[in-house]
Amino acid sequence: MTRYELSRRRFLHSAAGIAALGAVGGLVRTQSAYAASPTLSADGLSARSMAMHIHASFSEGAASMEAHLQQAQQTGIDVIWWTEHDQRMSAHDYRQVVHFDGLTEWENGKKWTWKPGSSGSFSSSGGGIVAAPVSPNDTGAAALEIHGTSAGSALATRSYDAVVQNALFRTSLDGQTLEIDVFPTSVGWDAYLAVLLTTSHRPAREGLPAGRYRLSYRVGGTGAPGSRTRSGTTGVVTLAAPLNQWTTLRLNPAEDMAAIWPWLDGRDAGLYGLCLQAVSRRKVRAAGVFDFLRFTRARSSGDLPLATQAELMGLYAPQFPAVTQHPGLELSGAPTHVGWYGGVLTLPDYASRSWTASALVQLVHDSGGIASYNHPFGSGGHPLLPEAEQEKKRATVAANLLSTRASGADILEVGYRDRNGVDLSRHAAVWDSCSRNAIFLTGTGVSDDHAASNWLGQKLNFVTWAWAADSSQEALVDALRAGRSYFGDPAKFRGTLDLLVDGVAPMGSVTVSDALQRSLRVIAGGVPEGGSVDVVTGIADLAGPTVTDPGTTTVQTIPAAAFSIGFVEVPVDTSAPVFARVVVRNTAGVVVALSNPVWMLRDLPPDGIPTPRQVGSSAS
Template sequence: MTQSRRRVLKSAAAITALSAGRLALGPQPAEASSEHGHEHGHSDDRPGTVSMAMHIHASWSEGTASMQTHLDQATKTGIDVLFWTDHDFRLAEHGYPDVIHMSGPTETVNKVVWTWAQQSTGTLAASQVAWDATKASPADTAVPGSLHLMAKSAGAAAASVAVKGSAANTVDQRSVYDQTITVDVFPAVVSPQNYLTLKVTTSFRPATHGRPAGQYTLTYIIDGTQNRSRTRDGIAGTVHVPADAGRWNTVAIRPEEDMERLWPDIVAADAAMFGLTLGAVSQQERPAEGWFDLLRITRPPRSANAPLQKQAELMRGYAHRFPAVRQYQGMEVSLLKPTHYNWFGPHLSMPEFANATPTADSDPNAAIAVVDMIHAAGGLVSYNHMYGTSNPALLPPDVQDANRASVAASIVTDRAMGSDILEVGYPSRGGMDLDHHAQAWDVASRNGLFLTGTGVSDDHSGQDWFGQQANFVTWSYSKSRELDHLLPSLSSGNVFFGNPAVFTGTLGLLVDGKAPMGSVTVSHARSRNVRILADRLPAGSTVRVVQGTVDLAGPTVPEPGTTFQTKAAGEFRRGYLDLKVDTSAPRFVRVEVRAADGTPIALSNPVWLLRDNPDGGIPRHRAVR
């Protein structure tokens, strides 16, 4: 795909959406309080900068995190701005399986494979987990079969058998807001001591109100009585559900409502159904036996943007609990190739999906159309996790080199699909270390792709922001935490990123006394001055200066073409160091802070020192006026 091809592709969908008002839902900022040390909207320990967690997933994505636990972490770690970037198709629950016929241990619904995995607890004298083709709910005669469970404990202590449901690509995990789970159940041998269960495991929350941190659970007990009650023990809730023994019953449960009743201090809608388990529990050697059939997961009809509106509502509520953190809605547009794209900016709207199933659209024009739509709505686009979403052990160096060459060639060929931002700051992702992320970025810079590099965590757990491996954040030189200031700063590249657990300083570049970090400047001078701004460097650390040619080598030469100079931390006693750069040929310059062991812990964005105007001109926010 060439740049000229991209220019002629139209985004009629974006223009139509704007004119129709579909993009009316904007980011929902949460006002911060000056009582928490953010009078000017800047990080307390880095004056003039705003710290940003730019890739965060909560209860609308796969993973255990709630919005609450992320906001708790952001507050504890002093992060100024948090962008919620839940996946678009997960927000929409697009193509999610909603009717499970219980006809076997695996079942395909809407081309998604649903699987039941057997579990047991305690000591069992006898048990059975069987898929019974001879017994079915009267409501499910079209698809015969049901799940038969039987458990008998070997002593007085409880023992159980169960099956836990899961779906391909974790599309069994979904928000509980407005959710109803309905299941047909035949309690055959049950009592208050031996019973059937349906257990819902929900999102992780921090310790609060004397309760420990952890994933809150709801266990629904079906014991053949008409008892309807709710009890709680810490973060475990128990709900007794009325049902008659010896016949089929349709049982409907509403996790959000039950969580509100059991824990009125939490925001119940801020939870995902992380796991659903059907079981039989026996005590005192008394058997528990029954059948389950026709599991349905539903919610009332809603508009395409309803999940975004609900998320915005939760953000406004949490703003009062966590006033030190400014929240903005973003979105990870995910069912595209070759990667996912984060949407930052105003006027968010749920994209349309090409396939009825939760599978990616392989047409590159689809990605380009989405990028154009985001730009038309006034937003910025991030090209996410260039080496994929997995996190295996680091690959051998030669394999990393080959992967970097392949990915860099693709980014150059496709011009990063027109993205503005490139996620660079991953200590490890897809088996690739941070150096190989930065090298691919350098290949883009060599080819005149002016991409703002950022550091992100892509965190789905919200439990240890600074201690986890992927813990990078991005600092913006911004007037405030307002989106109108943050977006131009990101667009201009006047940001740096790094590991906040070990780097507490600032980084910047200034060309010829006037052009800031991220700028693209043109001069016929044969040498130019680049001032490297760096302070509070860790003991034993060094600053590595990375210089590269801007020779537009193209995708057939996917090498960074860089050279390095190492400067000791002691050379920055005044907070800066002036560097004369040979500009007899066009170059780019960036810097890295490396710990005493050589690990990169902070990276600046580049400056481009050109001799001629680039094709297409200098981007507006990167031009020096």
């Protein structure tokens, strides 16, 4: 009896037991419509779904940890790896002061611009940089004046939004205070000045809709100075500032959020937007001057942000018990971003040294973790490029990966439907070029989600499934090291994939044999009805960085119906060294999942076989 057959018997036995529990009302049901019975691999492990590249309130997007956890629970994803940008957690090179010397000004070579706007109907409105009055606290020689008078009884707002190069003000509000000097010239019951902060997206709760929570710090208006009130997802903090004199306003957003919405933890909120306003109604003039904006981030030094993140993980764990959380990082201080999974995390010091991708990978390895080479074609959102341009980029990226051996990384992000103008097939092709050269990279599928609002419906929605005994960090990292994973689109595929060579070598493994033909067992469950599984093989001839062609061929297409017993045996010509992987397509021919490869070599590769990929190791 093979290990697969034994595992299949265990699975059938387990399924019968679960059915019996359901019959007597003992089955615990999750809140997800996607929950499924445990599925076992060829070596008796379970498939654990992972959202591996996720950004929340410490990064530049609008997401919160809470919103991501709600998405994971709703969509039936087992594990979240928090991979915030490290330099954003540390607020490295972030804006410290805005002097209002112009609508655009620079600090450390980075631009800050105030973009004017308005809403509602005015009889008159305006604003701009003025030479007087200027705050005595500031060394600058100018300030920003804003005014407006509504045309009727409805609110009208004159505004200036902060547009900041590289979003170098967006990070967690934990320990963050803002100070700004204000000189009101016309405020009252029907007119006020405001500093409007937009914070992270939150799920629907306490009768409020999902959305971004906002804090409006006001001088004037209907609130009493010192009061905090809320209207839905907008909180109002009214502050005292006498007319025609300078006053420093001190804003503590995390503290104010916790006071206004007691069910929220204000530390799980990022500063996403900042806007200065003059708001008028009933034809009452609102006017004043702003100057000398400064930021204090008391908890951005050392590893304090990681400590806050750990506290938030603990806070949310009982609220989302079906989702396992693990801390990770996206090391973003070099042009190539490096994902960090497992080991002991620390935030690199970018102030005292510069880092290369290979140095960041070494940092991860020294900590006991594994490193991912992230978004190999770049992190932008460029529309899909013409075929010829995509091919040119593929060749360039492949040559770089081969010449640097992927900077020593263990993982390559492959599963993007398209990213920065390059489609999924080219992402897979550069991975295959590495496989051709015995660069043993575990491919993963990720979303790089910064929004936390629509995990399944967004274009970049891939997740990775790891074959592991449990969802512990150690078990998942071991699976990734060994290539015991597959990835795909969870909106279109919730099945399983595995490979087994000659009955002993599982997906991800590297074996050496002088046999001219070997047996590849393709194990697949949940292949879409009418869909198929492509068996892709490639030459593993160590062609080197000057040969960027992946050297792959689809040798067989297996219809979904052929997997009625769970697997199909495929003979593979191994008269030359090869690697093999599989691709699942739905009935429309759309790729919905990809396996990791197995290597069937004829000689040991020059650098040997990594221990986790050797048959018989604890990881395989």
